[in-house]
Amino acid sequence: MTRKFFYPDSIAIIGATDNEKKFGHAVTANLMDNKDLAAKLYPVHPKAETIGGLKAYKSVLEIPDEIDLAILLVPAKIVPSVVDECIEKKVKRIIIVTAGFAEINEEGRKVQEQLSQKLKEKGIRLIGPNCVGIQNVDIGMNASFIQTPPKGNVSMITQSGSVGAIVLYEMVWQGLGFSKFANLGNMADINLTDVLRFYKEDENTKVVTIYLENVVDGRVFYEELHEVAKDKPVVVLKGGRTATGMGAASSHTGSMATDYSSLKTAVKQAGAIMCESISDYIAAIKAFSFLPLPKGEKIGVLTNSGGSAVMFSDFADDFGLKLAPFTEEFKEKINPFLIPLVKKVNPLDMIAGASGKEYYEVTKAMLEDPDIDIVVPIAVIPTFLGMTTSEHYEGVIKAWNETGRKKPIIPIFMSGNLLNEPKKIAKKESSPIFLNPREAAYAIKMLIQYAKRKKIIK
Amino acid sequence: MTRKFFYPDSIAIIGATDNEKKFGHAVTANLMDNKDLAAKLYPVHPKAETIGGLKAYKSVLEIPDEIDLAILLVPAKIVPSVVDECIEKKVKRIIIVTAGFAEINEEGRKVQEQLSQKLKEKGIRLIGPNCVGIQNVDIGMNASFIQTPPKGNVSMITQSGSVGAIVLYEMVWQGLGFSKFANLGNMADINLTDVLRFYKEDENTKVVTIYLENVVDGRVFYEELHEVAKDKPVVVLKGGRTATGMGAASSHTGSMATDYSSLKTAVKQAGAIMCESISDYIAAIKAFSFLPLPKGEKIGVLTNSGGSAVMFSDFADDFGLKLAPFTEEFKEKINPFLIPLVKKVNPLDMIAGASGKEYYEVTKAMLEDPDIDIVVPIAVIPTFLGMTTSEHYEGVIKAWNETGRKKPIIPIFMSGNLLNEPKKIAKKESSPIFLNPREAAYAIKMLIQYAKRKKIIK
Numbered sequence: 001m002t003r004k005f006f007y008p009d010s011i012a013i014i015g016a017t018d019n020e021k022k023f024g025h026a027v028t029a030n031l032m033d034n035k036d037l038a039a040k041l042y043p044v045h046p047k048a049e050t051i052g053g054l055k056a057y058k059s060v061l062e063i064p065d066e067i068d069l070a071i072l073l074v075p076a077k078i079v080p081s082v083v084d085e086c087i088e089k090k091v092k093r094i095i096i097v098t099a100g101f102a103e104i105n106e107e108g109r110k111v112q113e114q115l116s117q118k119l120k121e122k123g124i125r126l127i128g129p130n131c132v133g134i135q136n137v138d139i140g141m142n143a144s145f146i147q148t149p150p151k152g153n154v155s156m157i158t159q160s161g162s163v164g165a166i167v168l169y170e171m172v173w174q175g176l177g178f179s180k181f182a183n184l185g186n187m188a189d190i191n192l193t194d195v196l197r198f199y200k201e202d203e204n205t206k207v208v209t210i211y212l213e214n215v216v217d218g219r220v221f222y223e224e225l226h227e228v229a230k231d232k233p234v235v236v237l238k239g240g241r242t243a244t245g246m247g248a249a250s251s252h253t254g255s256m257a258t259d260y261s262s263l264k265t266a267v268k269q270a271g272a273i274m275c276e277s278i279s280d281y282i283a284a285i286k287a288f289s290f291l292p293l294p295k296g297e298k299i300g301v302l303t304n305s306g307g308s309a310v311m312f313s314d315f316a317d318d319f320g321l322k323l324a325p326f327t328e329e330f331k332e333k334i335n336p337f338l339i340p341l342v343k344k345v346n347p348l349d350m351i352a353g354a355s356g357k358e359y360y361e362v363t364k365a366m367l368e369d370p371d372i373d374i375v376v377p378i379a380v381i382p383t384f385l386g387m388t389t390s391e392h393y394e395g396v397i398k399a400w401n402e403t404g405r406k407k408p409i410i411p412i413f414m415s416g417n418l419l420n421e422p423k424k425i426a427k428k429e430s431s432p433i434f435l436n437p438r439e440a441a442y443a444i445k446m447l448i449q450y451a452k453r454k455k456i457i458k
Numbered sequence: 459m460t461r462k463f464f465y466p467d468s469i470a471i472i473g474a475t476d477n478e479k480k481f482g483h484a485v486t487a488n489l490m491d492n493k494d495l496a497a498k499l500y501p502v503h504p505k506a507e508t509i510g511g512l513k514a515y516k517s518v519l520e521i522p523d524e525i526d527l528a529i530l531l532v533p534a535k536i537v538p539s540v541v542d543e544c545i546e547k548k549v550k551r552i553i554i555v556t557a558g559f560a561e562i563n564e565e566g567r568k569v570q571e572q573l574s575q576k577l578k579e580k581g582i583r584l585i586g587p588n589c590v591g592i593q594n595v596d597i598g599m600n601a602s603f604i605q606t607p608p609k610g611n612v613s614m615i616t617q618s619g620s621v622g623a624i625v626l627y628e629m630v631w632q633g634l635g636f637s638k639f640a641n642l643g644n645m646a647d648i649n650l651t652d653v654l655r656f657y658k659e660d661e662n663t664k665v666v667t668i669y670l671e672n673v674v675d676g677r678v679f680y681e682e683l684h685e686v687a688k689d690k691p692v693v694v695l696k697g698g699r700t701a702t703g704m705g706a707a708s709s710h711t712g713s714m715a716t717d718y719s720s721l722k723t724a725v726k727q728a729g730a731i732m733c734e735s736i737s738d739y740i741a742a743i744k745a746f747s748f749l750p751l752p753k754g755e756k757i758g759v760l761t762n763s764g765g766s767a768v769m770f771s772d773f774a775d776d777f778g779l780k781l782a783p784f785t786e787e788f789k790e791k792i793n794p795f796l797i798p799l800v801k802k803v804n805p806l807d808m809i810a811g812a813s814g815k816e817y818y819e820v821t822k823a824m825l826e827d828p829d830i831d832i833v834v835p836i837a838v839i840p841t842f843l844g845m846t847t848s849e850h851y852e853g854v855i856k857a858w859n860e861t862g863r864k865k866p867i868i869p870i871f872m873s874g875n876l877l878n879e880p881k882k883i884a885k886k887e888s889s890p891i892f893l894n895p896r897e898a899a900y901a902i903k904m905l906i907q908y909a910k911r912k913k914i915i916k
Contacts, residue, residue: 023811026842099809104799132810145810145842160765162810162838166872169839173874213768239768242775248805249768277896278769279737307618310671310697310707311736317700341562347706351557352590352603352620353481380620381627384484384603414624416631438735 002198005093006136006180008039008068012060014082015073016043016051024073026145034140060089067091071143076100083115087122096129102186103130116188131185132161137178138204152177153206154289157195159213170282175427176289179204193221200228207288208234213249214258222266229271233288233450236272237281271453273446280442287443290432291408293451296373298324300366301347303378304354309347315441330369337361356391364399367407376410381418390421397429408447412440460656463551464594464638466497466526470518472540473531474501474509482531484603492598518547525549529601534558541573545580554587560644561588574646589643590619595636596662610635611664612747615653617671628740633885634747637662651679658686665746666692671707672716680724687729691746691908694730695739729911731904738900745901748890749866751909754831756782758824759805761836762812767805773899788827795819814849822857825865832902834868839876848879855887866905870898
C-alpha cells in the first residue's frame, strides 16, 4: 500500500550524517527537524555513535525494532548490499534517493532491474532510485532533501525533483501549501498510478498536481486519472512537449518522453487540466486550492487602473470568458460609492483615487449580485493620497469573508515589492493573489472548465 | 520641443499641497523630494504661505521669475481659468494632470479642445490632460504622482498611467531602471510621436518602451517608430487587442482603440518588438536593457535541474531556437569540472550537487567557446549540501564579467524567496535574472530577431 510510505511508524535513515557537506545530510536534517514526528527515527552509519542527537546504528540489522520505511542515502555502489540487509531485516518499504542507475547507462539499468526484481519477490515496495524523496506535510514528515513547505491542500507527484522544488518555492512564495509530495525518480516500482490512487483517497488532498515526462503504464494511468478527476481537480504539467524537449528529457531520465499530442488528448479526456508553462500550472493550482467553483460564467470586474482592465479584457476574450453587463439595480446599488467621473460599465474603472472602502463596497455588491458569478478586483497598488498598500486587498477579502466565500474571487494585484503587505494578509487569510491579467484569465478559464465537467455549470 | 519638458529650468506646481490626503500632494512631494533638483520649484496655492518648506504663491502670476513648465493639479472646473493665467504669465509648457475632460463625455471633450486650441495659438505646448505626469530620472525630476524608480537606460511612453506604474514596479523589483517616463493622458497636444522623436535623440535612452491603446497619427507614428528602431530596440505592448479589450479601452480613454491586426503588422514592419502580455514585455525590456546583442544563434545550456532544462528546451523549440551540439574540444575543456554521472550533452545537466564553482567554470567555458553565441545558465536554487542561495548566480556573473560581457547570458534562476540574495547581486552588478524557462526563451527570440534586423546576425 502506497499510503504507508507517507504514514510510517518507524524510519531507518541509512547513510544519515551530521556533516552538511555530505549528500545524506539534508534528508537526515529534514526528518529530524520535526521533534513531534510520530514515526521513530533510526539513523544508520558505519562509524557514527550519534547523529542529530539520536543513537546511530552501524547497520540496519542492528536496529532492535521493526522498520516500516528505510531511506537509502548511501553511494550507488553499496546500494545493492544495503538493500540485501534491508531484505534480511524484513523492512517493509524502501526509498532509494541515490542516483546512478537506469538514468545513466545500461549497466545502471541492469543493477536497478536486479534490485527491483529482488524486492518484488520479497513483497517490499520501492520508491526511486534517483529521487529527492517524499513528504507528508500533514504529519510533518519531510523525507526528502528539499525544503519543508507550509501545510495546505495540494498534493504533488513529480517526475523531476527539481521541478518539484520550483513548484514548492513558488507555492511558498504565493502563500500556498502542500499536503503530500512525491518525487518518484526512475519508478523502478511505485509509479504515478500508485500515488494517484493514494491521493484520490487521501482526505487532506483537495488538489492533485502532476509534473510528467513519461507515462509508462498508459491505459492504467489514464483510467486512474479519470477516476481522480471525478472528485478532485488534477493539474498536469508536461515536460518534453517538443522534439527538443523530449531529447533533453530522455537524456536526464534515461527513458523516452511520451509523445505529447496523444498524451495531451488522453489527459484532457480524463478530465484533468493540461498546462504548458510553470506560470499556468501555478495559476491553476492556486485557483483550485483557494477558491470555490463558480456556479455560472458571468464575470464582474472592478479596478483602479483602466489599462489593466483593458489587458484583462483582452485575455478574457482570448479565453472565451464573458463579462456581464451590469443591471440597473446593481448600478444603483454601487452609485453611492463612486465619484461622478466613474462610468458604470463592466469593467468598472473607479479611477486611481479609489480606496480600500470602495473596493470593499463594490466587491461585496458584486458578490451579492445574482447576475455576477465570478468577481475580479484589479488593483495597481497606489503610492499616493495617503493610502496604504494593503487596504484594497483587505477590502476585497473582507467582502469575500462576509459573503461566506461562496463565489470565486480573482484578485489581480500589482506588483513587485508593493505586494509585500497584501501577501502577508493573503497568507493569514488563505486567499489568493493573482499577479497579472493573463494568469487571472487563465485561472478563471480552468475553474469554469472544471465546473462544467462537474456539471456545477450546466 | 519635447525635450524641454524633461529638462525645465523652472517649474510652477499649481495646486501644490502639503496635505497627503489631497490629490496634488504626491506630485508636489515627488518633485520636492530631490533637494538637488536643478530646476527651481514654485508651489502655487490660493491660501498656503509655504508648501514643503518653500514659499507658496497665490497664483502663477505672482511668481517673479520665468516659468518653463507649469504642472496643473487643480480641479477640472478651474483648469480653464488657471490655463488663462499661465498664458498671461507666458509659461512655455503645461502638463495638466487633472482628469475629467475628453475621457468622460462630450462636454469634457469640448472644454479640452478649447484649451488645446487656445494654447496652440500662443505656441504653448501641452501634455495631458488626464495623466500621471512625466519623469526624468537622470536629473532626479519626478513630475508625476507615481514612485521614483532607480536610474537606468529604459525610457517609456505609456497611454495608461497605471500600466506605467505596473511596469515601473516590476522593473524596480527586477533591478531595472528608467531614464525617462511619460504618460500622455488624452494627448490633446504632445503625442506618442513627439516623445518618440525625443527618445531617439536622447543619449541616456538605450531601450524605448511603449504601452499603446490607440494611435492617432498613424503614418507619422509608424515612420518615426521605424527611425527609432534603426538605432534602439523599441518594445511595444498593446492594450485592446480584442473586441472586449477595445471596448474597455474606449470606455477608459474616451477614444477608439486602434484595430490590432493592422497595428501589429505596422509595428513589426517598423522593426519594433510587439508584445502581448506584461510578462513578455518585461522580459524583452530586461533583455535589451542588460544584454549585448548575440552575434549568432547557437545556444549553450547548463543546469542543476534536468526538468527545468527540459522545459526550457520545449520553449526553445516553440520559438525556433537552436541548441548547439558541444564540440569535442569543449567537452574536454569542461570535463575536469563535472562528476562522472554527468552526460556531456546540450543541455548540460550537472545534477543537483553542482556548486557555484561548477557554474562559474562551465559558464566561462561556454562564453569562451566560439561555437556558442548565447549562454543559458539554469539553476533551481539548492537548499542542501551547505551551498548558499547566491553562489551559483555569483559564479555566472563572475564568468560574464571576466569575459567582458561580450555575449548575452540568460540566467534562469528559480525561485520565490530563494531569489532574495541573487537579486541583491543582480542589482549591484546590473545583470538580469530570468524567472522561468518561458520568459528566457522569449527574451532570446527577441534578441535574435533584433540582432538580425540590425544585421549583426547575418
